[in-house]
Amino acid sequence: MALIVPKKYxxxxxxxxxxVAIKKIKETFQQKLAAxxxxxxxxxxxxxxxxxxxxxxxxxxxxxxxxxxxxxxGSRAEVVHSLAKWKRMKLGAYDIAPGYGIYTDMNAIxxxxxLDNIHSLYVDQWDWEQSINRCDRNLAxxxxxxxxxxxxxxxxxxxxYEDFPHITPRLPEKLxxxxxxxxxxxxxxxxxxxxxxxxxxxxxxxxxxxxxxxLSNGEPHDGRAPDYDDWISENEDGFRGLNGDLILWDSVxxxxxxxxxxxxxxxxxxxxAQLKARGCEERLNLAFHRALMAGELPYSIGGxxxxxxxxxxxxxxxxxxxxxxxxxxxxxVEECRKHGILLM
Numbered sequence: 001m002a003l004i005v006p007k008k009y010x011x012x013x014x015x016x017x018x019x020v021a022i023k024k025i026k027e028t029f030q031q032k033l034a035a036x037x038x039x040x041x042x043x044x045x046x047x048x049x050x051x052x053x054x055x056x057x058x059x060x061x062x063x064x065x066x067x068x069x070x071x072x073x074g075s076r077a078e079v080v081h082s083l084a085k086w087k088r089m090k091l092g093a094y095d096i097a098p099g100y101g102i103y104t105d106m107n108a109i110x111x112x113x114x115l116d117n118i119h120s121l122y123v124d125q126w127d128w129e130q131s132i133n134r135c136d137r138n139l140a141x142x143x144x145x146x147x148x149x150x151x152x153x154x155x156x157x158x159x160x161y162e163d164f165p166h167i168t169p170r171l172p173e174k175l176x177x178x179x180x181x182x183x184x185x186x187x188x189x190x191x192x193x194x195x196x197x198x199x200x201x202x203x204x205x206x207x208x209x210x211x212x213x214x215l216s217n218g219e220p221h222d223g224r225a226p227d228y229d230d231w232i233s234e235n236e237d238g239f240r241g242l243n244g245d246l247i248l249w250d251s252v253x254x255x256x257x258x259x260x261x262x263x264x265x266x267x268x269x270x271x272x273a274q275l276k277a278r279g280c281e282e283r284l285n286l287a288f289h290r291a292l293m294a295g296e297l298p299y300s301i302g303g304x305x306x307x308x309x310x311x312x313x314x315x316x317x318x319x320x321x322x323x324x325x326x327x328x329x330x331x332x333v334e335e336c337r338k339h340g341i342l343l344m
Contacts, residue, residue, distance in 0.1 A: 003332055004117050004253050005339045009318050012167050015342055021164065022311050022323055028159050029310060030103065030126060032152035037101060037130055037145065042090060044083055044104035044127065050076040053227070053286030054085050065109045079109050082304050084228040085288050087129035088265060092297045101130030106304065115328055117253055117319050118309065122326040125309075129302035137264050137299060139209070139235040142242055143177055145301055146207050149260065150175045150246065153310070160314050167316060170251060172204035179239045180210040180221035192221050193256070200249040200256040210241025211261070212274075226274035227283060229263035233270050252316050259310060262303020268293055319343060 013021055033039065047067075048054045055064060055078055064078035080086070083106050090102060106127040113119045132141065157169045178199060180192075187195045199206050212224030212231030222245070224231050229243035243263020250257040266274060271292060275281045283289050291297050311323040319336055321328055321343035333343055 002116065003335060004255070004318070005335065005341070006252055006254075006318050009252070009340055011322075011340060011342070012316050013164065015322075015344070018315060018317075018323065021160065021315055024163060025156060025160060025311050025314055026307060029152060029156040029305075032155055033126065033128065033149065033305070034103060036148040036152050037103075037128065038099055039101045039103040039128055039130065042094075042102045042104050044106055045080065045086065046107060047077045047079045048086065050078050051286070053283055053288035054089070055080055063112065065111060080106065081108055081110065082106055082123075082125070083127040084225075084265075084302065084304075087127055087302055088228075088297050088300050089288065089291070091129055091131050091300055092291075096131045096298070098131045098133045098136070098298070101128060101300070101302070103128035105307075115332065118255075118257065118312070120308070120320050120324060120326045122324060124307040124324065125304040126307060127302070127304050129300050131298045132264070132301055134267070134299050136301075137230070137233075137242065137267065139237060139242065142209075142244070142262075142264055142301065143207075146177075146244070146246065146262065147175060149262075149305070150205065150207075153259070156310075157314050167314075170204070170316075171248070174203075174205075176203040176206045178206060178208060179237060179241070180208050180244075181215050181239050183208060183221070184215050184217060188217075192219075195221075196247055196256040200247045201254075204249050206247050207244050208247060209235075209244040210239055211243055211245055211263075213240045226266075226278040226280065227271060227289065228265055229261075230266045230270045230274075231263070232273050232277065233267075248313060250313060252318055257309070257313060258306075259313065260303055260305040262301070264301045265299070266292070267299065268295070 066078040069075045104127050106125050108123040154171050161169050183195045211222050212220050214220050231241045234240055246260040248257045308320050308324040312320050318341050325344040
């Protein structure tokens with residue numbers, strides 16, 4: 001996505017006031033998220049050992065920032081992409097009961113990102129994971145969880161409105177759920193991103209179910225690694241996938257705005273099926289995968305919610321660099337400055 005410069009953009013808050021608002025959003029939302037999903041905060045790693053299968057593989061092709069550890073005989077470590085698998089292991093280590101879970105501040109470096117209004121080298125998100133019973137591995141439980149998270153987002157939006165009444169709320173009261181296959185049938189001549197734009201603009205807030213499994217056109221709506229979210233199991237609607245993306249319509253940039261990815265995690269059966277579908281069954285020999293297949297990890301649901309993304313959306317900013325300190329190309333910084341978009 002190329003840099004978008006909104007016409008007649010005007011900051012709703014000065015940079016120093018923005019810092020105050022960012023703090024308010026982060027404090028408010030994580031409290032509401034924790035209360036809604038019965039989560040407690042834990043401390044998370046910035047990096048993990050390579051070759052364990054713990055790191056999130058995202059779409060399965062992105063390379064992690066890595067380095068050697070001299071005092072450990074040159075062992076290789078890599079900066080996390082996210083903590084999808086690590087969190088599930090932590091649930092098991094802490095023996096957290098079904099219906100309860102954890103959340104943490106996740107920080108990552110993604111050198112492969114194309115830098116624009118909503119993508120940065122630096123990724124910060126609330127990573128959360130909740131233990132569930134096997135019988136909870138269904139679409140109804142996924143939807144109920146997504147509704148709770150969306151409610152926490154809306155309540156945070158109204159808190160910002162109370163403190164800064166010139167920033168009027170934009171989120172609709174109702175969140176719409178739609179499966180990626182249904183979306184394809186609605187807009188068969190559009191790309192996945194174009195379909196997201198049309199449905200997000202129509203409803204304001206949507207949760208697109210089923211991310212990762214090939215659709216009727218032979219292509220997945222978007223990529224997913226095969227060993228954390230369950231995208232292959234058939235759900236109650238007759239479609240495949242127990243995961244999805246929360247997409248909002250951003251009226252400042254006039255684009256679909258992905259705030260969160262989440263899903264019910266793989267079972268022993270769906271892990272094997274998804275690894276086979278992707279031709280990477282050798283991962284079953286890795287530590288994480290062996291533990292899962294041995295029944296040593298709890299069933300769970302989890303996801304990530306972008307911290308800077310949430311701040312950017314709720315403060316109605318035009319660039320993620322207005323709410324986080326990172327590195328941007330000089331020409332992008334200058335172009336933003338010319339139009340009143342001041343990057344940190």
